[in-house]
Amino acid sequence: MAFSCSQRFLFLILSLLATHALEASVGNFERDVQITWGNGRGKVLENGNLLALSLDQFSGSGFQSKNEFLYGRVEAQIKLVPGNSAGTVTTFYLKSPGATWDEIDFEFLGNLSGHPYTLHTNVYTQGKGDKEQQFHLWFDPTADFHTYSITWNPQRIIFTVDGIPIREFKNLESIGVPFPKNQPMRLYASLWEADEWATRGGLVKIDWSRAPFTASYRNYNANGCVWSSGRSSCPANKPWFSQELDFNGKNRMKWVQSRYMVYNYCTDRKRSPQGAPPECKMA
Template sequence: MSNHSVKLLLLLLSSSMMAAFAGNFYQDVDITWGDGRGKVLNNGKLLTLSLDKPSGSGFRSKNEYMFSKIDMQLKLVPGNSAGTVTTYYLSSTSPNQDEIDFEFLGNLSGDPYIVHTNVFTQGKGNREQQFYLWFDPTKDFHTYSILWNPQNIVFSVDGIPIREFKNAESSGVPFPKNKPMRVYSSLWNADDWATRGGRVKTDWSQAPFTASYRNFNANACVWSSGKSSCASNSSSSSSNAAWLSQELDSTSQKRLRWVQKNYMIYNYCTDLKRFPQGLPPECSIAS
């Protein structure tokens, strides 16, 4: 996207740009499934999702967003979490949805979680990158962020970028920019594939499994369904829309390279066996 287009977008949105400052899950999300396994606690400051053999649980944001910087603090399922998946993602409605995914694949006690990321555009994904973390994500809360603006998508952990997906529409690569998305999260059983390709199954004697959430914050343009412009029902206006044109600076690029060198365990852009007819076009675009 050209600088002129970015400036025009900023101008069009400036009158309706709001920050949906979170801090109360009662106001910000709806628990959408789980028959009571999802709970809002501590006067709305804490949310937990649980999984047992009959069912998992999940929630979604009340608001839809058209571009956003979403921050959420998570503490993942402790102990033997093999077979479980905790998700945290942005998604539009079906069919042919756009989606920006964080998925946390559980593991045997003592083995690290795998952080699985993906980007879907018009219903097509197949853009997986996977990472280990440099800390134990079950011991304390850590901040997982998704920046989605017209220039790029950035996945970050505690402010450190781990993945960047640039807008390369000029090179024929679709980019999610036309459909509003909500935040979703879920905890569910995926022992047919999640841990070592499904070879390690969920140990239900350890159930219920629980993941915890706090400090959800959305700096975003809040979409009003049926309208072509952004609006917000937030009472907190924001004069700082810097995230809407934010890109990685040189320091952030160095941190990104550090993570990818030391903690990336899968990158679709190097999987020649998966793409025998040639890697996807975005893989040849320099970061």
């Protein structure tokens, strides 16, 4: 039977969506992560398909991946603390150990009811960060689950929300900009109290009468080069290892940044009175 161009296009899109859904459902919290702190405030539910973190006046909670990775793609669907979440921070990030660590961050800074969450992103290399970009999201991240992804390969780091790129940090070692490439990292997530800085610079404090606060994670997937015994093993032919933004991806990122970015270290003249850092000039 012959297919029209439109039918072939629809079939291709459905195939890609099915493949993505299959890959996104591979992870399992019972198998792939361990709850590392919180004294019972972190709970794995629904046969390993859901993980809930909670925070009260005594403690927050968190988990980490069992594997370390040197490059990879990590993602999860997250539903953030609803209502008055001022002073709370929900995280999803990659980090290496030690005093000169590497780190790639998603941090969600809570706010008063009716005000937007702030999505904070940052990149650390050898213990040095100060590369923050912050966004307000174009949806309510507490009403339902949304997908947050970090792609880390030798050429770039890409942050995406529901498949839309919001930030790209390129490997520009050729002009002297450090890039995380030598230290394996684990995936971490946590819910904790940071009311000294999280909401309006610490002006709005946490309301403990609303505790316990809860954030939920599902459809976790970490697909990367697993680090073991001093070496990494990469899955064959994974598209994330050479992924870059195409024309459409760059336009979508510009759309997000032009409408929803609320802080960019590249344009912070108080921090960089001599001008923007070199990687910003190359953007």
